[in-house]
Amino acid sequence: MVSEQTSPRMAVSLGGIEMRNPVNTASGTFGNGEQFESFYDVGATLGAITCKGVSAEPWDGNPAPRLAELGGSAILNSVGLQNPGVHGFVERYGTYLESVKSRGCAVICQVAGHSVEEYVRAMDLFEELAPFAAGFEINISCPNIAAGGAAMGATPASAAEVMRAVRPHTTRPVVVKMAPHDVAEIGRALEAEGADALALINTIPGMAIDVRTRRSRVCRPTAGVSGPAIHAIAVRMVWECAKAVNIPLCGIGGVASGADAAEMILAGATAVSVGTANLYDPGCAARVVAELEQWVCDQGVTDVNELIGAFE
Numbered sequence: 001m002v003s004e005q006t007s008p009r010m011a012v013s014l015g016g017i018e019m020r021n022p023v024n025t026a027s028g029t030f031g032n033g034e035q036f037e038s039f040y041d042v043g044a045t046l047g048a049i050t051c052k053g054v055s056a057e058p059w060d061g062n063p064a065p066r067l068a069e070l071g072g073s074a075i076l077n078s079v080g081l082q083n084p085g086v087h088g089f090v091e092r093y094g095t096y097l098e099s100v101k102s103r104g105c106a107v108i109c110q111v112a113g114h115s116v117e118e119y120v121r122a123m124d125l126f127e128e129l130a131p132f133a134a135g136f137e138i139n140i141s142c143p144n145i146a147a148g149g150a151a152m153g154a155t156p157a158s159a160a161e162v163m164r165a166v167r168p169h170t171t172r173p174v175v176v177k178m179a180p181h182d183v184a185e186i187g188r189a190l191e192a193e194g195a196d197a198l199a200l201i202n203t204i205p206g207m208a209i210d211v212r213t214r215r216s217r218v219c220r221p222t223a224g225v226s227g228p229a230i231h232a233i234a235v236r237m238v239w240e241c242a243k244a245v246n247i248p249l250c251g252i253g254g255v256a257s258g259a260d261a262a263e264m265i266l267a268g269a270t271a272v273s274v275g276t277a278n279l280y281d282p283g284c285a286a287r288v289v290a291e292l293e294q295w296v297c298d299q300g301v302t303d304v305n306e307l308i309g310a311f312e
Contacts, residue, residue, distance in 0.1 A: 015197030019047030026275030043103025135173035242268025258291020
């Protein structure tokens with residue numbers, strides 16, 4: 001553990017979301033934080049938590065099976081963003097999230113929608129009902145039902161359309177959660193429409209077939225792959241995006257150690273999110289905080305910000 005006398009400055013600003021350290025949690029892998037309090041003091045430890053995606057109205061999500069393990073290095077998931085809607089979310093978790101905020105941890109609420117209008121309606125409800133939110137993450141990987149199911153952020157034009165519509169509805173920071181393709185081009189389009197930061201990457205589309213039944217191992221033919229197996233791909237995409245935009249990035253994808261987080265920071269990320277690792281190691285995010293601080297100290301710098309994008 002780093003001693004108090006030698007502790008470097010770990011605070012970062014993710015597009016205006018002030019974090020005591022760069023460690024965040026990836027939406028959908030951490031619930032809304034409450035479930036992890038028996039493992040460590042979430043509000044006093046992490047820089048931020050990103051809540052599970054929430055839409056204006058409740059969504060049922062996909063039928064079971066929703067998850068499949070892939071050889072110990074990844075999982076396949078097709079949860080379908082099951083959520084209780086903004087009213088239900090605030091009623092159930094609002095008091096707890098206020099306590100997280102009071103302990104110095106930023107709360108980021110993720111906004112989901114199946115149309116531009118749904119994003120706007122959800123944002124308006126969050127603005128009204130969620131004073132505990134330090135900022136919002138827009139999940140543009142949701143399928144656009146009106147456009148045949150293509151992801152809302154599949155192209156620079158469609159991503160920009162969502163950002164352009166949502167931006168006037170909040171003065172709080174807006175982070176956009178990006179799909180794992182065309183990150184430089186789409187990142188530039190989002191920046192031009194007022195995004196304060198970008199989060200990347202979301203899960204990578206994949207398949208897993210049960211060879212006995214000849215059916216998918218989850219409820220749909222394709223689903224999202226996450227975990228250590230995608231880490232190198234995520235680092236590469238963070239590096240590509242960091243070279244293309246001037247706004248901060250949150251690196252996501254297979255982060256399970258301080259070294260993994262350090263790679264993201266060297267590639268250009270201001271913050272990092274621990275995702276799938278929370279599911280098999282509930283104390284992982286707290287450990288990443290400690291390991292990352294030790295790495296910064298070992299690098300001989302006094303401020304983690306000096307290492308952002310320092311890849312040579």
